[in-house]
Amino acid sequence: MKAGTEPVTIALVEDDDEARKRLVASIRTDPSLRLAGEFRTGAEAIAGLAVEVPDVFLVDLGLPDMPGLEIVRRIASQHPSCDILVVTIFGDEESVIGALEAGARGYLLKGALERDIAIDIRHLRNGGSPLSPVIARQVLKRLVPGRSAQPAGALLTPRESEILNAIARGFSYAETANLLHLSVQTVHTHLKNIYKKLAVHSKTEAVFEADRRRLL
Amino acid sequence: MNRLCFALLLAFAISTLAAQEHGVQTIERADSAEMLGYRLPDDERPVAWSPVALPHNMFRDPPATPWVWYRLRLTYDFAPSRSQSIYLPRLPVTDLTLYVNRQPIWQLGESYGRGSTLTAVLIPIPPGLLRAGDNAIHLYVTGYSRWYHGIPRVHVGDTKVLAERAGMRALIQGQMIHIVAAAFGAIGVLALWLWLRGGRDPVLFWYAVSGILLFAATALWYLTLWRDEFEVVRSAFVFLRFNGYLMPLLVLHLRLAQRRHPWLEGILWTALAVAVLSTAMPRPWQSLAWTVWGILFAALPAFFIIPLLRSAELRRQPAVVLLLVADVVAALLNFHDWALRFGWLDFDRPYLIYFVPPFVMLAAAVPIVERMLAGMAATRRMNVELERRVAAKAREIEASHERLRLAQREKALTDERRRIMADMHDGLGARLVSLLSVAQSGKAKPAEISDGIAAALDELRLTVDSVQPVEGDVGVVLGNVRHRMRSVFEHAGIGFLWNVSALPRMENLTPERILAIQRIFLEVFSNALKHSGARTVAVSAARIPGAVQVAIADNGCGFEAGAMHAGNGLANLRMRAAQAGGTLAVESGPGIGTRVTLSLPLADGDSAGLPESGEKEAPYPIQGMSPKPAPA
Numbered sequence: 118m119k120a121g122t123e124p125v126t127i128a129l130v131e132d133d134d135e136a137r138k139r140l141v142a143s144i145r146t147d148p149s150l151r152l153a154g155e156f157r158t159g160a161e162a163i164a165g166l167a168v169e170v171p172d173v174f175l176v177d178l179g180l181p182d183m184p185g186l187e188i189v190r191r192i193a194s195q196h197p198s199c200d201i202l203v204v205t206i207f208g209d210e211e212s213v214i215g216a217l218e219a220g221a222r223g224y225l226l227k228g229a230l231e232r233d234i235a236i237d238i239r240h241l242r243n244g245g246s247p248l249s250p251v252i253a254r255q256v257l258k259r260l261v262p263g264r265s266a267q268p269a270g271a272l273l274t275p276r277e278s279e280i281l282n283a284i285a286r287g288f289s290y291a292e293t294a295n296l297l298h299l300s301v302q303t304v305h306t307h308l309k310n311i312y313k314k315l316a317v318h319s320k321t322e323a324v325f326e327a328d329r330r331r332l333l
Numbered sequence: 334m335n336r337l338c339f340a341l342l343l344a345f346a347i348s349t350l351a352a353q354e355h356g357v358q359t360i361e362r363a364d365s366a367e368m369l370g371y372r373l374p375d376d377e378r379p380v381a382w383s384p385v386a387l388p389h390n391m392f393r394d395p396p397a398t399p400w401v402w403y404r405l406r407l408t409y410d411f412a413p414s415r416s417q418s419i420y421l422p423r424l425p426v427t428d429l430t431l432y433v434n435r436q437p438i439w440q441l442g443e444s445y446g447r448g449s450t451l452t453a454v455l456i457p458i459p460p461g462l463l464r465a466g467d468n469a470i471h472l473y474v475t476g477y478s479r480w481y482h483g484i485p486r487v488h489v490g491d492t493k494v495l496a497e498r499a500g501m502r503a504l505i506q507g508q509m510i511h512i513v514a515a516a517f518g519a520i521g522v523l524a525l526w527l528w529l530r531g532g533r534d535p536v537l538f539w540y541a542v543s544g545i546l547l548f549a550a551t552a553l554w555y556l557t558l559w560r561d562e563f564e565v566v567r568s569a570f571v572f573l574r575f576n577g578y579l580m581p582l583l584v585l586h587l588r589l590a591q592r593r594h595p596w597l598e599g600i601l602w603t604a605l606a607v608a609v610l611s612t613a614m615p616r617p618w619q620s621l622a623w624t625v626w627g628i629l630f631a632a633l634p635a636f637f638i639i640p641l642l643r644s645a646e647l648r649r650q651p652a653v654v655l656l657l658v659a660d661v662v663a664a665l666l667n668f669h670d671w672a673l674r675f676g677w678l679d680f681d682r683p684y685l686i687y688f689v690p691p692f693v694m695l696a697a698a699v700p701i702v703e704r705m706l707a708g709m710a711a712t713r714r715m716n717v718e719l720e721r722r723v724a725a726k727a728r729e730i731e732a733s734h735e736r737l738r739l740a741q742r743e744k745a746l747t748d749e750r751r752r753i754m755a756d757m758h759d760g761l762g763a764r765l766v767s768l769l770s771v772a773q774s775g776k777a778k779p780a781e782i783s784d785g786i787a788a789a790l791d792e793l794r795l796t797v798d799s800v801q802p803v804e805g806d807v808g809v810v811l812g813n814v815r816h817r818m819r820s821v822f823e824h825a826g827i828g829f830l831w832n833v834s835a836l837p838r839m840e841n842l843t844p845e846r847i848l849a850i851q852r853i854f855l856e857v858f859s860n861a862l863k864h865s866g867a868r869t870v871a872v873s874a875a876r877i878p879g880a881v882q883v884a885i886a887d888n889g890c891g892f893e894a895g896a897m898h899a900g901n902g903l904a905n906l907r908m909r910a911a912q913a914g915g916t917l918a919v920e921s922g923p924g925i926g927t928r929v930t931l932s933l934p935l936a937d938g939d940s941a942g943l944p945e946s947g948e949k950e951a952p953y954p955i956q957g958m959s960p961k962p963a964p965a
Contacts, residue, residue, distance in 0.1 A: 251802070254803065255802065285808065285809050286812045287809075287811055287831060287833065288812070
């Protein structure tokens with residue numbers, strides 16, 4: 118987390134002009150956020166990264182020139198310091214888990230209140246992002262020990278399981294922290310680790326799958 | 334077989350010629366005298382010797398009494414230096430005592446047991462007994478014309494040479510017969526085993542009977558030679574050995590030709606049994622029984638060869654032709670032995686009838702093996718065909734399962750599509766239509782329209798949420814509602830109490846039911862938010878016996894005082910509860926707020942424990958309070 122005085126730099130890629138304008142407008146209302154760049158296509162976004170790497174990158178998954186997940190994957194691998202938030206309409210399991218596994222740190226719902234974007238970005242910078250109970254449950258299911266041939270490092274610790282369980286029951290991060298007698302900051306740190314594990318998991322899963330199919 | 338006989342005879346002739354070169358004398362002339370008593374005739378009293386040619390076939394040239402003396406002369410130019418022996422190719426007599434130069438040197442029964450047509454005898458002459466010049470050999474014999482007894486040529490000479498000859502003779506008339514009988518006994522047992530295991534082929538059965546009977550008759554015959562107690566049944570075995578084996582072979586022929594003649598077979602079996610039993614009866618009866626059997630059997634070719642020949646199909650089979658040829662040869666061998674007995678052939682020739690059954694069985698084995706191979710091939714073909722059919726059937730079933738699965742999936746998809754369409758129509762569609770009419774009226778405030786659109790979006794998200802995977806976890810469904818609504822509550826400045834205990838997994842939590850549950854929440858929440866003036870909303874969920882109970886309570890003004898149209902709204906909620914597969918109860922009143930309780934019954938299969946995902950009991954029940962309401 119950067120020092121409170123310094124604004125968080127934000128870049129975004131979104132092909133719909135109206136939507137982009139709204140996002141930009143929303144970011145500009147918050148003094149703690151600074152817009153570093155806005156792009157219409159994946160290619161532009163990647164070119165833009167060469168100029169400046171923002172703290173947060175908002176990625177629309179439905180881009181005309183390349184799959185959104187591809188951009189997420191590239192940014193995540195080349196600029197690990199950059200937090201990626203994908204922008205979806207529904208926040209459904211498929212698109213969110215896919216994005217998290219590609220290296221995203223969370224997601225924003227299109228059409229949510231403008232103020233929420235700033236809140237979500239702050240959450241993200243604190244290490245977590247709003248995770249819906251459905252997503253929490255899926256993450257739990259994927260990373261729980263004993264389910265697949267996974268390295269121990271890619272599996273959930275008991276504490277992380279507890280946190281995900283609480284979120285899957287509909288508790289907010291603050292409530293979760295309260296329940297488990299943790300600080301909100303600690304919950305965020307755990308979530309950050311969980312995201313990393315999810316990315317590792319997806320990679321080892323791919324390797325495992327490839328090995329199983331004798332592709333390697 | 335003829336060639337075999339020829340070869341045997343040739344070998345015999347060659348060995349005879351070779352032996353003469355080694356100083357073997359074959360005595361073909363003798364004097365005979367009929368007299369009872371073991372003392373040499375000339376010693377007791379002068380006897381009238383009459384010349385007789387050797388071999389002496391008593392059947393053809395019967396002596397007056399069974400007791401006959403033979404006197405043979407043997408001349409040596411000089412006393413033999415090497416060991417000398419007397420060799421008799423066979424000895425079909427009841428008793429025999431042999432004297433050389435008036436010294437008794439050998440008696441039948443001491444080492445050779447009983448004399449028989451098959452017994453080849455080699456008698457060593459004690460050294461020094463033979464002298465240069467004339468030597469005399471006396472044989473005292475008890476023999477019977479009716480049993481085809483007689484005396485063969487007498488060979489005297491070098492022991493080594495004669496031992497070879499006697500060994501060869503014993504091989505042909507002894508060991509070979511035993512070995513062949515044992516071999517066919519074993520083959521018979523094998524055939525019996527195959528018959529028991531396989532399709533109970535009558536041909537195989539009769540083959541087995543022929544083999545085993547052949548062995549048994551031979552073995553028992555030797556048993557009668559071994560112990561005197563078996564003397565009683567000896568004749569029976571003689572008969573079985575020479576005639577009995579023919580019966581199973583005959584049946585085998587008939588079965589091979591796929592014929593059954595129950596009457597004929599019955600008569601023959603009866604005749605055989607009578608003939609065997611007649612061996613214990615007085616002679617005339619025995620002769621009669623044997624004659625009847627002989628006549629019956631002589632007529633058999635008409636019964637068993639002709640049916641075979643008449644079957645064009647069988648006639649074309651080389652194996653059957655081979656069998657018929659074997660039968661003809663077997664008949665010739667039989668005639669050979671009869672001729673031998675009646676004296677039409679040389680008395681010293683070996684008997685060949687013992688090779689008839691093996692010979693016929695060998696020939697019969699060919700069609701049997703052919704049949705078995707054909708059967709095996711057919712079985713193999715059938716198995717292949719069967720496997721092919723099973724595989725085809727399996728593929729068919731697999732394909733039909735696949736079709737069924739696809740059809741079921743198709744149906745599920747169609748159902749789901751129809752449901753989503755209906756939901757969109759009733760939910761989203763209805764909202765958009767009402768929104769449109771509000772917008773068209775021109776009197777709508779922008780806030781009203783944006784609220785309407787937000788509600789439509791919520792509706793849409795509800796629909797999407799309802800198809801998210803929750804794996805029967807009703808807690809996740811509730812949590813998701815809360816997740817969606819949290820910011821709304823925060824903005825409205827309403828406190829949110831959340832008390833969800835550990836809930837069992839519900840297998841019947843379909844998207845349709847999820848959507849219904851979500852809609853109940855949305856409706857109750859929106860009532861609480863917009864009309865009740867509540868400051869706090871509390872949601873609790875717990876397991877009660879047989880059901881999961883979800884309660885939403887607020888501290889607002891209740892239905893009656895609130896703007897919610899109790900009748901309409903309540904009916905709507907009840908309908909949704911029914912869609913969710915549960916029941917709904919509402920308590921409401923001024924001052925006490927509203928409490929909506931939804932009971933979702935558990936199905937039988939629902940787990941008593943927690944939904945899977947590895948969570949433990951520990952954090953539950955848990956309670957939470959959303960952060961302080963944001964300033965409105």
